[in-house]
Amino acid sequence: MTGLTLTIDSTRWHDHLRALADRVPGLVPVAKGNGYGFGLPRLAEETKRLGLKTLAVGTPAEAAAIREHFDGDVVILLPWEANDPHAVEQARDPRVIVTVSRLTDLEILANLGGDRPRVLIEVLTSMRRHGLEEEDLPAVATWREHLDIEGWTIHLPMRGDKDHNRVEADQLGRAALDVVDAPLWFSHLPTNDYLAMASRLGENRARLRMGTTLWLGEPSALKTTATVLDVHPIKRGERVGYWQRPAQTDGYVVVVSGGTANGIGLEAPTSAKTLKSRAVSFATGALEAAGRALSPYTILGEKRWFAEPPHMQSSLLILPSKVDPPNVGDELPVDVRNTIATFDQVLFV
Incomplete structure (x- = not known):
């Protein structure tokens, strides 16, 4: 599954x-x-x-x-x-x-x-x-x-x-x-x-x-992963997703499981108490307004950018051409807030 x-x-x-x-x-x-x-x-x-x-x-x-x-x-x-x-x-x-x-x-x-x-x-x-x-x-x-x-x-x-x-x-x-x-x-x-x-x-x-x-x-006892559903090469300028935004560079569209129905891309407001945290919130908000948002999915040790806002049960990520793409069926680490997440399966090992 x-x-x-x-x-x-x-x-x-x-x-x-x-x-x-x-x-x-x-x-x-x-x-x-x-x-x-x-x-x-x-x-x-x-x-x-x-x-x-x-x-x-x-x-x-x-x-x-x-x-x-x-x-x-x-x-x-x-x-x-x-x-x-x-x-x-x-x-x-x-x-x-x-x-x-x-x-x-x-x-x-x-x-x-x-x-x-x-x-x-x-x-x-x-x-x-x-x-x-x-x-x-x-x-x-x-x-x-x-x-x-x-x-x-x-x-x-x-x-x-x-x-x-x-x-x-x-x-x-x-x-x-x-x-x-x-x-x-x-x-x-x-x-x-x-x-x-x-x-x-x-x-x-x-x-x-x-x-x-x-x-x-005990966060070390909990691990959340998402499945790679599809991988597509893309050229700079080619359009992607529902909103048909042009790719900024050559690379790959990586389609992964998890979307708004799972709580991906949904986040409770933060307190942003310090000047630094407020600056980060401002910068992140500006990126999102411009159509760029960092996803919670990790590929080869780095968080990757959303191609567009998450869909209901899947998300599109952009991977630059210099990075080897994952294979369909691979499991990727993903950071979620458990208090708003809905998992497709919960496994005890």
């Missing part, structure tokens, strides 16, 4: 997962979106294999997708919505823990009827995304007799200041515990800071949600 392939060194990857699970008490794996390239069912099964009893997903639909693959508790990270019938149904499921970020939703959940819903109360952090303001936290105590409050969730930003998240986590954690004594659940708290806080709080009083660091934290 040809296509975009993720090959996993099974021993190395599983050793990494086990080491983290053993090191981090209260670890809660996160499986959301595309399942970090592995797929949601696979991550649900790996969580069960690690012996962990709680798994976090992003949405109600993702909770439904992993239900048959995981028999523990499922946390839905997206704030609960009273107008979503699936979310309402899952709030009644004894295996599901919903995240609440508005006081009005606490009241609605408390009056759903049946068993008491299990909830995590989200505290607003400097991310300014979801959650209750610190001054609103005392109102949560009103509903503690009507809801099973599984804990407080504190979703921290990702930033360069190594002390910021530790200080913010401590401040908001203390404010929350003053209202309801329940476990503190963290995201993006450095592992060493989390371990220190978990030790202070006591056994089973802290949780650390982890996605990227868990699933993608």
